[in-house]
Ligand SMILES: NS(=O)(=O)c1ccc(C(=O)N2CCCN(Cc3ccccc3)CC2)cc1
């Protein structure tokens with residue numbers, strides 16, 4: 001029987017037991033990217049990515065995913081241009097994947113899921129003193145999203161996959177250096193961009209999303225990351241909640257490629 005409004009709780013994120021979306025949120029992520037909704041924006045510039053591999057620090061398994069974290073104490077690994085007003089510093093990257101290959105990405109393109117999605121998280125160190133401060137600000141973060149699809153083996157990703165068994169359990173950290181994550185970003189400059197939010201709690205509306213239009217190809221073994229990781233994760237229900245409300249303008253940058 002339908003539960004009455006007074007007993008129906010706000011939808012809670014099964015992993016974090018926190019609200020799925022911020023009440024009154026106007027720019028929640030992830031979304032379904034519909035080509036037909038995207039507006040070509042002639043004022044968008046190409047995104048400039050310059051990462052210094054020596055800023056790569058370690059891989060950390062936080063129990064929900066694994067993060068590759070970077071030394072963000074200086075402007076050494078940065079992105080600039082694209083929809084961004086100034087430069088943003090790379091803080092970490094992580095993946096979202098599913099238990100099966102039919103889904104796993106958080107964003108979808110014309111309602112199509114990819115088996116996994118890479119997020120490279122950057123923060124606005126020009127306007128804010130720390131990542132934690134930037135997380136709370138509308139222009140605080142810029143996240144590059146890259147879809148992964150099944151195909152050829154990805155040599156650059158393999159160095160990371162080979163290190164994952166060492167962070168099999170929650171809260172393990174291993175040193176990981178000299179890695180340049182730009183090898184995980186497609187060379188085609190085309191991207192969609194919209195004003196959105198973190199896709200995990202606290203879901204703050206502080207992210208300028210830059211979603212690369214072309215996916216990278218990885219092979220079956222590489223995409224089944226979770227068999228090497230987080231046994232407790234497999235038992236956790238991974239929740240994919242998409243925000244279907246009215247979202248911000250979805251702009252597209254494209255060069256002939
Ligand atoms: N999927 S995603 O949208 O790209 C994504 C990006 C960054 C994070 C991340 O690093 N987090 C989550 C939130 C911020 N906390 C610290 C905090 C700062 C202020 C108030 C509470 C918590 C750190 C962990 C997670 C997910």
Ligand SMILES: [Zn+2]
Pocket residue numbers: 094095096119199
């Ligand atoms: Zn993410």
